[in-house]
Amino acid sequence: MRRIASRVSELNGEGALAVFSRAKELEREGRSIIHLELGEPDFHPAAPVVDALRDAVAAGRDRYVSTRGIAPLRQAIAEYLRETRRLEVTPEQVLVAPGCKMALSLAMMALIEPGDEVLCPDPGFPIYPSFTRGLGAKAVAFGLLEKNGFAPDLDEIAAKITPRTTTLIFNSPNNPTGSVFSREALREIAELAEKHDLWILSDEIYARILFSGEYESIWSLPGMAERTVIIDGFSKSFAMTGWRLGYAVAPEHVVDAMDLLVLNTFTCAAEFTQVAAIEALRDSTHAVEAMVEEYRKRRDLFVGGLNGIPGFRCQSPGGAFYAWVNVEETGFRAEEIAKLLLEEAGVAAIAGAAFGPAGKNYLRFSLVSARHLLEEALERIERVSRWRAAVAQ
Ligand SMILES: Cc1ncc(COP(=O)(O)O)c(C=O)c1O
Numbered sequence: 001m002r003r004i005a006s007r008v009s010e011l012n013g014e015g016a017l018a019v020f021s022r023a024k025e026l027e028r029e030g031r032s033i034i035h036l037e038l039g040e041p042d043f044h045p046a047a048p049v050v051d052a053l054r055d056a057v058a059a060g061r062d063r064y065v066s067t068r069g070i071a072p073l074r075q076a077i078a079e080y081l082r083e084t085r086r087l088e089v090t091p092e093q094v095l096v097a098p099g100c101k102m103a104l105s106l107a108m109m110a111l112i113e114p115g116d117e118v119l120c121p122d123p124g125f126p127i128y129p130s131f132t133r134g135l136g137a138k139a140v141a142f143g144l145l146e147k148n149g150f151a152p153d154l155d156e157i158a159a160k161i162t163p164r165t166t167t168l169i170f171n172s173p174n175n176p177t178g179s180v181f182s183r184e185a186l187r188e189i190a191e192l193a194e195k196h197d198l199w200i201l202s203d204e205i206y207a208r209i210l211f212s213g214e215y216e217s218i219w220s221l222p223g224m225a226e227r228t229v230i231i232d233g234f235s236k237s238f239a240m241t242g243w244r245l246g247y248a249v250a251p252e253h254v255v256d257a258m259d260l261l262v263l264n265t266f267t268c269a270a271e272f273t274q275v276a277a278i279e280a281l282r283d284s285t286h287a288v289e290a291m292v293e294e295y296r297k298r299r300d301l302f303v304g305g306l307n308g309i310p311g312f313r314c315q316s317p318g319g320a321f322y323a324w325v326n327v328e329e330t331g332f333r334a335e336e337i338a339k340l341l342l343e344e345a346g347v348a349a350i351a352g353a354a355f356g357p358a359g360k361n362y363l364r365f366s367l368v369s370a371r372h373l374l375e376e377a378l379e380r381i382e383r384v385s386r387w388r389a390a391v392a393q
Contacts, residue, residue, distance in 0.1 A: 010133035014126055015354025019338070023348040034377045036365040037348040039175065039322070043239035043294075045280060046287035053276035065271045067262040068255065069096025069247065073274045077247055080281045081230075085207065085217050087249075088225070095255045097262070098269045100205050100233040100246035105131055107229045107248050110257040111199050112137050112167055119160060119168040121152070122356035123176055123324075125203065128169045129356070140165070143358050146326060149315065150179035154188040161196050168193065171203035173210060176355045176364040177324045178317020183216050190221045200228045205246075206320040208237040208288055211296050219249070226251055236321075237288055238280040243273050295321045298367040298374055305378035306365075321367045324352070328361040338363055345380040 019037040027033050044050075056062075068074065074091035081087040097103040104127065112118060114136030120128040122141035129139030142157045144150045152170070168189065172181035181189075193200050200218055207215045219228045233246025248258060262268065299316065302323055306314045311330030314323050327337050338351040341363075352359025367374065 007134045007136065010130070010136075012126060012130045015350045019342065019348050019350055023342060026342070026346070031346055033342075033346045033348055034369060034373050034380070035348050036367070036369060036374075036377060037350050038368065039236070039366050040241050040368055041236065041239040041291070041321070042368050042370065043287075043291050045238055045240050045243070045276075046283070046285045048282075048284055049238070049240075049276050049280045052279035053272055056272035056275035061271045061275050063271055065268050065274070067259050067268050069094065069269060070271065070274045073278055076278045076281045077249075081249065085204075085215050085220070087217055087219055087230075089219075089249050090252075092252050093249050093255060094247055095250070095258050095262070096245070096247045096269050096274060098244040098246070098266060100203070100231050100235060101127060102244075102266070103233065103246040103248040104128075104201070104203065104231045106258040106261050107201055107231065107250065107254070108132065108135060108167075109261055110254055111201075111229070115164065116166040117162055117164040119157060119165060121170055121174060123174075123352060123359040123362070124169075124356055125171055125175050126355060128171075132169075138164075141356060141358070144174060144177055144179060145358065146315065150174065150177035150324070151182065152185055152189070154185065154192070157189070158192055161192065161198075165196060165198060167199040167201060169201040169203065171205070173206040173317070173319025175206065175320055176322050176350075176352065176359065176362075178315075178320045178322050180210065180213075180318035181216075186216055186218045187221060190218055190224050193227055194223055198227065200224065201231065202228055203231045205232055205236050207232065209292055209295060209321055210319040211292075211299065212318065229254060234277055234280055238277075238283075239287075239291065240277075240280065243277075245269060245273050245277050295367060298371055299323070301371055302365065302367055302374045302378065305375070306381075309378075309382055323365040323367060325363045325365065326361055327363055334359075334361055334363055340384055341381060345384040347377045347380050 016037050023033045074094040077094045078089045078091050081089050112135045116137040117140050118132040120139050132139040202218050230249040234240040303314050303316050306312045313326040334351040341347040350364045352362030
């Protein structure tokens with residue numbers, strides 16, 4: 001039999017899905033599991049969004065549509081980014097795709113050549129280095145370390161840029177650490193990008209889930225709209241994970257290139273979800289604000305509780321909905337603790353190495369379950385006291 005193309009062997013999966021499968025298996029055996037492994041909000045889209053979807057399907061909005069996305073949605077996205085991020089973006093600079101991941105992979109396919117070096121955060125979203133390698137390029141990690149508050153070290157990034165470096169990918173607020181890149185860090189990244197003629201992929205999927213201040217996008221810095229691709233979408237901010245709707249904002253010639261890739265692959269995102277997404281952006285019930293407020297309460301509750309557990313250490317995230325916990329002082333490996341938590345305590349979390357080598361002493365908990373479940377999870381974690389004994393020694 002002929003072999004599968006070698007690029008596939010360069011790809012990796014996502015740790016969260018493996019833990020989720022095992023957690024489901026335990027549930028089938030009758031065990032109670034608190035799911036804190038997937039980055040999937042327990043919220044659902046606001047009622048007017050669901051109504052808009054229903055109406056759109058009933059009205060026959062189920063046709064092939066523009067490969068770039070329907071014009072009213074692209075217009076609405078440009079206005080939304082002006083209102084929420086003060087960005088100057090035209091509808092011609094917007095391309096709609098089925099999910100942020102698809103927008104991301106289209107951008108990467110359009111911009112990255114085999115042999116290129118691509119800077120990716122460590123820890124970070126595992127798809128960045130995976131898809132980079134799948135394109136025949138080399139993923140070069142830059143650290144987001146606890147001693148720096150999980151902020152990028154610009155000297156490290158500068159030292160890792162070579163003549164082959166073409167692209168820098170980052171995600172602020174960051175999955176998994178929850179760190180938000182400061183304006184100063186963005187300015188320094190922008191300077192490096194100008195100096196070395198780099199593309200910037202700015203994954204802003206958590207931009208709305210921010211616990212203080214206003215979101216700063218690198219796109220708004222002088223000269224950066226020419227070399228930046230913003231990735232964003234509806235999965236997290238509007239709790240629409242399964243709707244599969246995301247978008248990229250890019251210079252028009254990059255959108256043209258991505259558009260050709262759309263035509264050669266999935267043709268278009270579903271029309272009815274795009275129609276309903278306009279309603280999501282309108283946010284007539286202020287659902288986003290309410291959701292972020294709830295995430296803030298969950299963060300304060302859970303991070304506070306974790307810091308009371310011997311051997312656990314967790315900085316309070318500035319955005320996104322994850323708790324990134326250092327467990328080194330428990331004396332156990334993060335994988336062992338994740339296993340113990342799942343198998344004995346019924347709490348599903350992910351060992352941090354799934355997000356890169358810098359995550360090896362960490363666990364990621366997603367704050368996507370109600371507060372009473374988070375309280376229950378904290379109690380269960382405390383009850384599994386094996387590592388406490390190790391700490392006490
Ligand atoms: C940083 C980051 N980018 C992209 C995605 C994927 O988004 P989507 O579900 O819209 O494809 C995720 C999902 O977890 C994410 O954490």
